[in-house]
Amino acid sequence: MLKNVFSPITIKGKTMKNRLAVAPMVTNYCNEDGTCTEMFSAYHETKAKGGFGMIITEDFTVRPRGKGFKHLPGLWNDEQIPGFKEFTKRIHKHDTVLIAQIYHAGRQSSKMVLGEAPEAPSAIPCPFSPDMPEELSVEEIKKIITEFGDCARRAEDAGFDGIEVHGAHGYLISQFMSSYTNKRTDEYGGSLQNRIRFAVEIVKDIRSKVSKDFIVGYRISADEHVTGGRNIGDTLTIVPFLEEAGIDYIHVSAGVYRSFDDIIPSQYRGHSWNTDAAGEVKKITKLPVISVGRINDPRLAETIIASGKADIVAMGRQSLTDPETPNKAKEGRFDEIRNCIACHHGCVKNLLNNVPIQCILNPTLGRESKVALEKTEAPKNIMVIGSGPAGLEAAITAASRGHRVKVFEKNRWAGGQFRIGAVPPGKGEMINYINWQLNELKKLNVPVLMETEVTPELVKKEKPDVIFAATGAVPIIPNIPGIDRPNVVSAHDVLAGNVNTGNSIVVVGGGCVGAETANQLANYLKGVTIIEMLDAIAGDEIVVPRWDLLEDLEKNKVRICTKTTVDEITDAGVKVSGAVNEVIPCDTVVLAVGAKPVLGLADTLKKEGYDVRVIGDASKVGLGGEAIMEGFEVGRTI
Structure with missing residues (x-):
């Protein structure tokens, strides 16, 4: 069914087993000094095991002052190489092409992160930063160009198959390329040729320091979607210069921080919304083209490749929500794929707070080496009251470990407040997650009894060892x-x-x-x-x-x-x-x-001596991710 997605493609002698790539996403999983961690390694290895043909790791910083976040990976000195050498060995065990994205944040950073002012082509602050950047001198520009090349050389020494130059999203290279942020009147500003000089010289410096078989990719925002910014016409003019300088693929994204909704679109934005831009780039280059942007289903990827608009499809947040997406798709297990709902509540929220990212639908994200589900040696009869996301997650996790679980729901539909939250415009994909949970329970042979109100008499009849009370909340x-x-x-x-x-x-x-x-x-x-x-x-x-x-x-x-x-x-x-x-x-x-917890039944059952664990909104009214995590933890530890 997915003959295009699961066909190989070779770039510079490196063969991807399929056309699905992990898009680079900041995780804040590394040490503050840029060195590798087990958290970073296990996170990426899970995706490699999940079957992705290529992983593009996020934002390796070329110099400390180039960081946009506190806990980014770095290859600005040789001491950082050994940890990432072990990392690349782990990823390559799974037949995955591994690319290190390298970057400098430019003005899109802050003193809070850097301890000093950011640096940029011109003294124009980022809308998301309170700090005025310092204008770079030509001498510093030349130094940064060599630092990009040195960073790429270290990436090759560490065992990466290639690097991706981050020239998108309003970071330093993008700032030089756009008259939106570049107001210089020297050789690095003004005309198109001057504005792209920084990018071209970086690519050439990299090429001079790495082997001929080392992949050099380039990520670009096809349209910055801001007044005075670059548009698709500018991008189509620029790409041939980058190709001539020596890049091996082009990764077509969109936006800058002011148009952050184009960099990381929400559920209000349509699927594969940026693919037409990739298709335009594809028309003017022979290089492989990567499309990205709200692609959360391998069947979408198949149509993109079949249409000829891209050669490779990158999935970012989908790889967070379900790192096994490629393997499940290859085996035809589409109903087992947990789809990203583009909510921003785990990934982007944490990112903006400069803490490690999470996914509200995937409780193991960032904890891959710490939370393996172990089979229980003492199976219990567990009664789950309520089929909201907390109750269903608790049921899935407990049943996966070998407990005997039944779910009871008094209403016609499962999902609780989460299902109701899917009703307003733009929120409909939330339903997919409830469907996924119900399908998982079906696989585990867990009964879900709808339109069945739990009473003390029913509890006596069921004789549970433990009760998970996920009884939700009611309006204030x-x-x-x-x-x-x-x-x-x-x-x-x-x-x-x-x-x-x-x-x-x-x-x-x-x-x-x-x-x-x-x-x-x-x-x-x-x-x-x-x-x-x-x-x-x-x-x-x-x-x-x-x-x-x-x-x-x-x-x-x-x-x-x-x-x-x-x-x-x-x-x-x-x-x-x-x-x-x-x-x-x-x-x-x-x-x-607002809403308040429903605790009447749970309190009654506790008084009657039952072991009752209250979870979700019944424990504390909050967001869906908190409820799902609570359900996972109670199921994992029972």
């Missing part, structure tokens, strides 16, 4: 005059399809749940107003999904009243005060002011 009902009116409903009931609304709606609460519910209703062409007491809405969402949500709300003409509180719900509408003082007419009032 605030003490507001008029709250008991029949036209007042919860966001939970609206998204679950339990109630309908009128055409004029006030949503009370502008957190993520309230904002997404408002977007859902406005998408149905209803008039919606959000009331939020804080100074901004959706403050609990991550940067890029929040940008996308706010853009959608604006498109759907949702009125947003911040720094405003609800005083009363009356016949005339909702009376508010603060930044806005008026009565807002409406047919329906939707409450989205």
